[in-house]
Amino acid sequence: MNCISRRRFLSGTVVAGASLAARFPWLANSAAAQESAGPARVVIDPDRCISTVDRNIFGSFIEHLGRSVYGGIYEPGSKFADSNGFRTDVLKEIKGIGVPIIRYPGGNFVSGYNWLDGVGPKKDRPRVLDRAWDTIETNQFGINEYVTWCHAVDAQPLIGTNFGTGTPETTLALLEYCNVDKGTKWSDLRRAHGYEKPHAIKYWCLGNEMDGPWQIGHIPATQYGIKARDAARQMREMDPSVKLVACGSSGPFMPTYLEWDQQTLEQCYDEVDAISLHRYFGNAEETGGDTTRYLAMNLDMDRQIHEIMAVCDMVGGRMRSNKTLWLSFDEWNVWYRARSGTAVDGQRQVAPHLLEEIYNLEDALLVGGLLNTLIRRSDRVRVACLAQLVNVIAPIMTNENGLFRQTIYYPYAWALEHARGKALELAVTSPAYEVPVAGRPAARSHENMSVPYLDVAGTIDVENKTASLFVLNRDLEKARDLELVWHETTPTRVNTCQVLTGSDLKAENGFDAPDRVVPKPLDAPQVGSRMTLEVPAKSYVLLSLGLA
Numbered sequence: 001m002n003c004i005s006r007r008r009f010l011s012g013t014v015v016a017g018a019s020l021a022a023r024f025p026w027l028a029n030s031a032a033a034q035e036s037a038g039p040a041r042v043v044i045d046p047d048r049c050i051s052t053v054d055r056n057i058f059g060s061f062i063e064h065l066g067r068s069v070y071g072g073i074y075e076p077g078s079k080f081a082d083s084n085g086f087r088t089d090v091l092k093e094i095k096g097i098g099v100p101i102i103r104y105p106g107g108n109f110v111s112g113y114n115w116l117d118g119v120g121p122k123k124d125r126p127r128v129l130d131r132a133w134d135t136i137e138t139n140q141f142g143i144n145e146y147v148t149w150c151h152a153v154d155a156q157p158l159i160g161t162n163f164g165t166g167t168p169e170t171t172l173a174l175l176e177y178c179n180v181d182k183g184t185k186w187s188d189l190r191r192a193h194g195y196e197k198p199h200a201i202k203y204w205c206l207g208n209e210m211d212g213p214w215q216i217g218h219i220p221a222t223q224y225g226i227k228a229r230d231a232a233r234q235m236r237e238m239d240p241s242v243k244l245v246a247c248g249s250s251g252p253f254m255p256t257y258l259e260w261d262q263q264t265l266e267q268c269y270d271e272v273d274a275i276s277l278h279r280y281f282g283n284a285e286e287t288g289g290d291t292t293r294y295l296a297m298n299l300d301m302d303r304q305i306h307e308i309m310a311v312c313d314m315v316g317g318r319m320r321s322n323k324t325l326w327l328s329f330d331e332w333n334v335w336y337r338a339r340s341g342t343a344v345d346g347q348r349q350v351a352p353h354l355l356e357e358i359y360n361l362e363d364a365l366l367v368g369g370l371l372n373t374l375i376r377r378s379d380r381v382r383v384a385c386l387a388q389l390v391n392v393i394a395p396i397m398t399n400e401n402g403l404f405r406q407t408i409y410y411p412y413a414w415a416l417e418h419a420r421g422k423a424l425e426l427a428v429t430s431p432a433y434e435v436p437v438a439g440r441p442a443a444r445s446h447e448n449m450s451v452p453y454l455d456v457a458g459t460i461d462v463e464n465k466t467a468s469l470f471v472l473n474r475d476l477e478k479a480r481d482l483e484l485v486w487h488e489t490t491p492t493r494v495n496t497c498q499v500l501t502g503s504d505l506k507a508e509n510g511f512d513a514p515d516r517v518v519p520k521p522l523d524a525p526q527v528g529s530r531m532t533l534e535v536p537a538k539s540y541v542l543l544s545l546g547l548a
């Protein structure tokens, strides 16, 4: 039986969301599902919050890959270029949405990257073969250009270091180059390159996907953990302000999933602050092309977060450590079409068209759901990066004449603008349907899980007296009413009410039709202590309210 025929729609099932389901939605479906009919309801109490939302959970990623750097953010020959060679159209867009933190320079690229090739006079920088993507790297853009660009877009850098061909020594040299003021070999080299002030880079990823056999310099977990501990200990000595992220599993489908994380942390738990998670979703093998399963995949992200947290806490507990690690979900997105053949093979070209995934409406709806999960898990996830930002599996696409916004741009921009303050601990009840259980390829799954039609996340910004709700309606056929029940406060006005939806789930934007999928105003609910929001079928809705 395939997953579609196996699925039973339970229109009368309600998933209770107060405690269990709100915090472990992927679990909730078996543990807390209740048989009862009725409309969806969310109870909002400003005193019940999960955590302060760290803005860095809405970060992104720029890799030396395809046209992400060259032709994306940097293109000296372009009519849009400023005196640094930065594309001003792209810069304005990124600064405009306020991306808080941006990971760089990779990704797989970093595991073969010599950062020294990318500093100093541009005319002396070597052209090298990047073996991760079989691309020619000109090195015209390096760490200094990157930091300058980050300042220009008001983002904080998150630097990945080379744990493939690199050593703790090369990582320490880079840290010294970036963060030590003066009077040492590498800090003086930075000054000689024209950067007098240290870059003061706080966030560092110790390698990338080192669990993956595809990774340059892939080694077993214990060896990686020892290397990470050695580098981390020295890095902290050099600059105690750094925040260090150990490299976790590249996803739940790795045979070493969780074991890698455990073995790594057993070596370096005391020296690092966080562990990384990566995940790319798709509506093909894992779902059998079933959009109702696809739109439930943010619950798979929830589950992954929960499992990695459990491993962190198990290792910490066994070590009798007083420290709690946070999570850096530093690569996440939809990516399943541009994943093979010429889409991933640079063929020794400079800035080839790689990983240029074109997103449709259903991808944007899932990205909305994934952002909901990150908001709900902001107690533990402190950094997360939409991978990536420009041209490569990205919300922004460029050509020589300009740029367009992909469908996934919109939920991301909403989160950046409206998810502020604290994440609300919402008590959500919603009718539900069933799909094959999370975290397993559809073809092999024999268990079902219950998925609420409405997925709701919310934030409250007490200082600015606003609350925002983000609602995904996974029902492809029916609009659903969501009753909002306010405790201890009553909204006084609607700041904005918008919806991302459409009749064609496969509709895409492009240079020819940049506005095919864009948010539209939605009829705002009447404000009061009980309100009813009508959430259109297959939609993602933003409701921002002013509070008394």
Ligand code: AHR
Pocket (backbone or CB within 6 Å): 063, 106, 107, 108, 109, 208, 209, 331, 387, 388
């Ligand atoms: O983001 C694209 C690639 O996906 C990254 O280089 C790698 O880390 C991951 O596998």
